[in-house]
Amino acid sequence: MKKNLSYIDSVHRDGTVWNLGVMALLLLFPVAVALLFSTAPDWGALATGLFATAPMYWATGIIETITFVPMLGAGGSYLSFVTGNISNLKLPCALNALEQNEVSATSEEGEVISTIAIAVSSIVTTVIIVVGVILIVPLQPILQSAVLEPAFAQMLPALFGGLGVAFISKNWKISVAPIALMLVLFIFVPALNAGTVGIMVPFSAVFTIAVARILYKKGVL
Amino acid sequence: MKFSVNHPALFILAGVLVAVVLGQSVYFLVKALRRAKQLGMDTAKIRKTIRTAAIFTIAPAVAIVLSVITLSKDLGLALPWLRLSVVGSLSYETVAAGNALSAMDLELGKVSQLTAQQYVNITLVMTVSIMVGIWLVPAISKKLLGGVSKLQQRDAKWTDILSNAMFIGMIAAFLGFVFCDFSRLWSPEAGFSATSGLIPVCVMAVAALVMVLCGALMKLLKWKWLNDYALPISMIAGMASAIPITAWLG
Incomplete structure (x- = not known):
């Protein structure tokens, strides 16, 4: 007899099928290129390239998955980890939607809102990239012009300035310590930069949870 | 071929x-x-x-x-x-x-x-x-979110605080990143002006100010519709401000 799945269970089932399907297709891309152009990988160079890249990315990927899944919800996670650009686009987009609708990320309404926001963001991003690829010849001089270049270079500070105000104003008691810590670390540790901010997100999240737990136990929150 | x-x-x-x-x-x-x-x-x-x-x-x-x-x-x-x-x-x-x-x-x-x-x-x-995330999400997300759900049933208030703490943790890391070139003020870097590290900080400040202004307009003039656009407006304003700020400090 067919078992009636809950919404969340069906999201996990469908998400698993979609993600594993996309993963297989992604791996088929280089295989298809090799077959079409009658070539094979340079195995030695491939091993060297993978050795230099994969361990770091795998470690980061595992930490990012554990950190981001509870924030993105089920549907949002399956989509975000396929479409990418999580911390600079999908997660802020979901956060903004949850905040505007005043729903918790852990509720079913939050799950639905987060999925809708991330799905719309993914569709819009895909369409804009397609348009960009088609119109690359006329667009390239405009987007890479010296006038606009500083604006795109500063997208993340502009995004997190606005998002910071929206979230910190509502959670200022748990925000002070992690912001102070991150400011000190990023100012005085030269190794911390745009390339390492992704690694600092889980660290900062764990620190903030610890601070929040102490404040909660003391009855401050 | x-x-x-x-x-x-x-x-x-x-x-x-x-x-x-x-x-x-x-x-x-x-x-x-x-x-x-x-x-x-x-x-x-x-x-x-x-x-x-x-x-x-x-x-x-x-x-x-x-x-x-x-x-x-x-x-x-x-x-x-x-x-x-x-x-x-x-x-x-x-x-x-x-x-x-x-x-x-x-x-x-x-x-x-x-x-x-x-x-x-x-x-x-x-x-x-x-591609780690693509296969790891199906492998662990059900258990991970199930754990959050159980926690929610046990202590709903703490679960909400925990969720907000994770968001704040992410935002704090990115706010720190905005200051990563701040030290150029006292420790010069070849090819960059001493004040160039202030550019992202000023851009962030502009975006934050615009967000505060949007909030004030929503409250004072009852412009509820502005709530939908406050974040995109603050982001675009911040990005636009980067052009003169870079010309000034870069």
Whole structure:
């Protein structure tokens, strides 16, 4: 007899099928290129390239998955980890939607809102990239012009300035310590930069949870 | 078949993959919209969520197009289009492509013409390195979210605080990142002015001020509609302010 799945269970089932399907297709891309152009990988160079890249990315990927899944919800996670650009686009987009609708990320309404926001963001991003690829010849001089270049270079500070105000104003008691810590670390540790901010997100999240737990136990929150 | 990084066959292959991923987004959107209807959620709120997410995405998506253009100089257009539409981001893809090229004694930014074999190597390194999240989410998300759900039943207040703490942790890390070049003020770096590290800080301050202004307008003038656009407006204002601020401090 067919078992009636809950919404969340069906999201996990469908998400698993979609993600594993996309993963297989992604791996088929280089295989298809090799077959079409009658070539094979340079195995030695491939091993060297993978050795230099994969361990770091795998470690980061595992930490990012554990950190981001509870924030993105089920549907949002399956989509975000396929479409990418999580911390600079999908997660802020979901956060903004949850905040505007005043729903918790852990509720079913939050799950639905987060999925809708991330799905719309993914569709819009895909369409804009397609348009960009088609119109690359006329667009390239405009987007890479010296006038606009500083604006795109500063997208993340502009995004997190606005998002910071929206979230910190509502959670200022748990925000002070992690912001102070991150400011000190990023100012005085030269190794911390745009390339390492992704690694600092889980660290900062764990620190903030610890601070929040102490404040909660003391009855401050 | 003679290989070129912009061969039409590569666009067809990439196009099929991008279409499948687009299909996944549409599938999950429809599924979530149906669930919203079953839960009796306010249709106006759902429409607002769709509109805000779409508007909010435009500027970052244009920045992603810029990343595609940047990588296309070495890798052609099809591969960056695929990698930045599926899983990737500029920082990840640049490092992965750079490592793959350097293993073949080539350098990113100085590649004149790739062979099919080099292209396959680069694609494999970029793909295999980045795909952890795609299979790990199906493997662990049910247990992870089940744990959060159990915690919610045990202590709902703490679960909400925990969720907010994770968000704040992420925002704090990015606010710290905004200050990562601040030390140029007292420790000069070749090729950069001492005040250049203040540019992201000033841009962030402008965006934050605009957000505060939007909040004040919403309260004082009862402009509730502004709530939908406050974040995109503050982000665009911050990005626009980067142009004169960079000219001044850069």
